[in-house]
Amino acid sequence: xxxxxxxxxxxSASGTTEEPGRPAGGPRREADLVRVGVAGALLVFLTLxxxxxxxxxxxxxxxxxxxxxxxxxxxxxxxxxxxxxxxSDGDPRLARVLEPxxxxxxxxxxxxxxxxxxxxxxxxxxxxxxxxxxxxxFLGARLLSAGLAALGLALVAHVALLLAPGRPQLAVAxxxxxxxxxxxxxxxxxxxxDSLAFLTSTAALAAAAVFVxxxxxxxxxxxxxxxAGLAALTRASGLLVVGIAGLAxxxxxxxxxxxxxxxxxxxxxxxxxxxxxxxxxxLAGWFYWRNRSLYGDITASTALLERFGRSPKGTTLGLLADxxxxxxxxxxxxxxxxxxxxxxxxxxxxxxxxxxxxxxxLVLAGARWLADPARSDRRPDTGRTVVFALGIxxxxxxxxxxxxxxxxxxxxxxRYLFPGLAVAGLAAxxxxxxxxxxxxxxxxxxxxVVMAAVNLGLWWPYxxxxxxxxxxxxxxxxxxxxxxxxxxxxxxLWRLAPEPSI
Numbered sequence: 371x372x373x374x375x376x377x378x379x380x381x382s383a384s385g386t387t388e389e390p391g392r393p394a395g396g397p398r399r400e401a402d403l404v405r406v407g408v409a410g411a412l413l414v415f416l417t418l419x420x421x422x423x424x425x426x427x428x429x430x431x432x433x434x435x436x437x438x439x440x441x442x443x444x445x446x447x448x449x450x451x452x453x454x455x456x457x458s459d460g461d462p463r464l465a466r467v468l469e470p471x472x473x474x475x476x477x478x479x480x481x482x483x484x485x486x487x488x489x490x491x492x493x494x495x496x497x498x499x500x501x502x503x504x505x506x507x508f509l510g511a512r513l514l515s516a517g518l519a520a521l522g523l524a525l526v527a528h529v530a531l532l533l534a535p536g537r538p539q540l541a542v543a544x545x546x547x548x549x550x551x552x553x554x555x556x557x558x559x560x561x562x563x564d565s566l567a568f569l570t571s572t573a574a575l576a577a578a579a580v581f582v583x584x585x586x587x588x589x590x591x592x593x594x595x596x597x598a599g600l601a602a603l604t605r606a607s608g609l610l611v612v613g614i615a616g617l618a619x620x621x622x623x624x625x626x627x628x629x630x631x632x633x634x635x636x637x638x639x640x641x642x643x644x645x646x647x648x649x650x651x652x653l654a655g656w657f658y659w660r661n662r663s664l665y666g667d668i669t670a671s672t673a674l675l676e677r678f679g680r681s682p683k684g685t686t687l688g689l690l691a692d693x694x695x696x697x698x699x700x701x702x703x704x705x706x707x708x709x710x711x712x713x714x715x716x717x718x719x720x721x722x723x724x725x726x727x728x729x730x731x732l733v734l735a736g737a738r739w740l741a742d743p744a745r746s747d748r749r750p751d752t753g754r755t756v757v758f759a760l761g762i763x764x765x766x767x768x769x770x771x772x773x774x775x776x777x778x779x780x781x782x783x784x785r786y787l788f789p790g791l792a793v794a795g796l797a798a799x800x801x802x803x804x805x806x807x808x809x810x811x812x813x814x815x816x817x818x819v820v821m822a823a824v825n826l827g828l829w830w831p832y833x834x835x836x837x838x839x840x841x842x843x844x845x846x847x848x849x850x851x852x853x854x855x856x857x858x859x860x861x862x863l864w865r866l867a868p869e870p871s872i
Contacts, residue, residue: 400538401538403538403542403861403862403865403866404527404531404538404541404866406858406861406862407541407542407545407546407858407859407863407866408523408524408541408545409858410542410546410854410855410856410857410858410859411523411527411542411545411546411549411855411859412520412524412545412549412855413851413854413855413858414550414818414822414851414852414856414859415516415519415523415550415555415558416520417848417851417855418550418555418825418826418848418852419516419519419520420513420559421829421848422555422556423509423512423513423515423559423560424512425829426560428463428464428467428505428508429464429467431560431562433479433562434560434561435456435464435467436456436477436479437480437488437491437560437561437562437563438456438464438491438495438508438561439454439455439456439457439464440478440480440481440483440488441489441491441511441561442457442459442492442495442496442499443457443478444489444492445492445493445495445496449481449485450478450481451478451481451664452477452479452480452481452482452665452670452673452674452677453477454478454481455476455477455478456468456476456477456478459504460499460504461499461508462504463504463505463508474677474678479674479677480563482665482669482670482671482673482674483563483604483605483606484602484603484605484606484608484654484657484658485603485657486563486566486570486603487563487604490514490518490566491511491514491515491561493514494507494508494510494511494514495507495508495510498510508561511561512559512561515558515560515561515562515565515566516565518558518566518568518569519554519565519568519569521569522569522572522791523545523549524545525569525572525573525576525792526544526545526548526572526791526792526795526796527541527542527544527545528541529544529575529576529579529792529793529796530543530544530545530792530795530796532576532579532580532754532757533579533583533754533757533758533796534754534796537803537868538866539803539811539862539863539866539867539868540796540799540800540803542811542859542866543795543798543799543802543803543811543814543863544792544795544796544799546859547795547798547799547814547817547821548791548792548794548795550821550822550825551703551821552703552704552705552706552824552825552828553702553703553706553784553785554568554791555706556706557785557788562785563604564605564788566604567601567604567605567607567608567788567789568789568791570597570601570603570608570611571601571607571608571611571788571790572789573597573600573601574594574597574598574600574601574611574614574615575611575614575757575761575764575792575793576597576792577590577593577594577598577615578594578614578618578622578757578760579754579757580593581618581622582618582621582622582754582756582757583751583753583757585622585626586619586622586623586626586642591645591646594615594618594646595615595645595646595648595649595650596649596653597615598611598615598616598646598650599612599649599650599652599653599654602650602654603653603654603657605789606668606669607768607786607789608650608654608789609650609658610767610771610789612646612647612650614760614761614763614767616643616644616646616647617643618756619639619642619645619646620639620640620642621639621753621756622639622642622753623635623638623642624636624639625752671775671780675779675780680778680779681779682777682778682779683776683778683779685777686770686773686777689773689776689777690770695773695776695782697722698782699782699784700722700725701719701721702782702784703722703725703784704719704721704722704724705721706828721824724817727801727802727805727817728797728799728800728801728802728817730801731800731801731802731803731804731808731813732797734804734805735800735804738804758796761790761792761796762793762797764789764790764793765787765790765794768786768789769787771786772786772787799814802814809867810864810867811863811864811866811867814863815856815859815860815863818856818859819856826848826849826852
């Protein structure tokens with residue numbers, strides 16, 4: 371069934387038709403403002419990510435040596451196992467890092483991950499080794515990771531535009547809020563595969579949104595299938611993305627099918643969803659079968675937990691009901707001071723209640739919707755509602771699998787939730803714009819300023835100890851770029867203010 375036509379909007383004084391609640395000025399002006407705002411978010415993110423990438427001591431982040439070892443092995447045409455030794459490949463810094471480690475921590479324990487990210491990171495790493503500048507190649511791999519995350523941020527804005535086309539302000543807000551999340555910046559500036567997992571998962575969600583909202587086509591189905599398959603070829607969380615993408619295709623084909631032919635519609639929808647699953651199987655199935663053959667399960671998590679002597683920490687239900695787990699998770703969104711010299715992170719661990727601000731806005735928005743009969747009677751677009759619900763489901767499944775991993779003895783790493791950041795960012799933007807002053811983006815800008823200050827504050831007390839940027843350079847180069855980026859976002863949010871409803 372084709373998507374229902376929207377009711378005609380009243381004509382403006384100039385004779386053009388404008389959608390109620392949209393900013394005045396026309397689609398071209400809106401698009402330009404969205405580009406300006408998203409460019410500001412990218413500028414802020416890339417500036418801070420570069421500070422992290424260039425100044426966090428080489429191989430200091432946990433697991434980074436193992437990730438680098440995986441990529442270097444792949445550059446030699448070898449697919450490692452979790453028992454393969456990390457090759458120093460003539461990198462003196464890596465050799466010094468590995469020397470004091472015990473045998474368990476000298477292997478490529480990250481080899482349980484699929485190889486897509488490592489194939490990309492292998493290029494700068496190998497170039498650095500071959501040219502005799504291993505440090506430059508390593509920094510190139512870190513900056514590559516940050517660049518992949520930046521592409522994902524642009525897609526966050528795209529997802530927001532697809533799901534809320536009448537509110538382009540949300541595209542700028544969601545991209546900006548994700549861009550300044552301290553944990554996201556820190557993780558994206560490491561040689562970790564989480565940045566590519568974020569990019570591929572967000573791309574799959576965007577492709578699924580296009581398929582459902584604009585209707586099925588062979589090209590759109592291929593886009594969903596390939597992006598979901600690439601997500602599966604990056605991390606095991608991509609398997610959840612494949613399932614969500616398959617559900618989106620199922621719904622999209624069902625909605626577009628002829629009325630009254632339920633069995634035929636269901637068959638066509640199931641066949642289209644099977645294309646998504648089949649593509650993912652063709653791209654990544656071999657690797658998960660290899661894991662199962664080598665380690666007994668498709669993620670190798672059991673083998674790794676046994677290797678490092680991890681013991682169970684309780685039941686999944688018990689952990690889900692434990693407020694401490696949720697508090698620690700929110701703290702880790704903000705506190706990344708394990709990489710900053712002489713910092714215990716006490717200040718940043720107290721910032722987690724900031725998460726409650728957008729939640730309060732969401733509650734307020736819900737109350738307004740229920741109290742206003744005109745709004746509560748307005749039917750939301752079914753396709754966009756389905757895609758948003760599937761995004762929330764993805765975020766919930768990521769959370770559930772993380773808690774299950776913790777219950778088995780693993781770590782509660784907040785980066786496991788990054789594939790769902792597009793939906794989380796959009797929800798936060800919806801909440802903040804529902805607060806007083808939200809029409810002009812004032813609460814969003816206030817939150818962005820606080821987040822930028824937190825990120826800068828992580829470095830400022832230790833500006834004399836970081837490797838490449840001393841205090842004067844940090845002040846003269848980084849701070850102006852942050853101000854420009856924040857200013858671009860503030861201008862876009864202000865000018866994208868929706869017209870007051872009559």
